[in-house]
Amino acid sequence: MSMSKKVIVIVGAGPGVSSSVARKFGSHGFKVILVARNEKILAELVRSLETQDIEAYGITANAGDPVALQMAFEHIKRDYGIPEALVYNAAVIKLGTASKLKEAELLDDLNVNVVGALSSALQVIPDFIERKSGTILFTGGGFALYPSYELASLSMGKAALRSLVYTLGEELEPYGIYVGTITIAGTVAVNTNFDPDRIAHAYWEMYENQNERELIYQ
16 A cells, blocks of 8 residues: 555545546546445445556545544544545435425535535645645535525535635635535536546546636536
């Protein structure tokens, strides 16, 4: 295991966008750490990356649980090194109108859709400030700009996440830390304009260029 490679942590790892982002960064020499709730999916993703000669590791944690995230990041820093980049890709996606939402359910969803993003960022910000560099990328959604009444909870979450990106980004910029969001304004599907591999290329360009707070991918 190499400690000299740059480390990217992807929270909310799954088979779509995050797996393509993992491949993209891994193919550029990054060591990839995937964080997700589902151990079985994690193991499959790690195996798939390893078959492509990408150094990858999986850590089980629920993005909506700040204590679990803190423990996951302590493990990452101890065993794999201080991350160079963080991608937050966790979201609760389910149909439901606002008037049908129970308060407790909305809070649970927001814990994953927004609070987990901040929790994850808080785990790397002190190290990034000390190092005067680091990248934090959040997976946004078109619902932040054009809310869907049938996906009320997710629409609220993506709007709040977008505000987090802008406020956190401005706050951290003086410390040499870059915060950005890829606002995916469409349905991710292979062999379309919203192919996860094409979207992953946008993440890589954002990491490389660091010149815009938000990329609206449409």
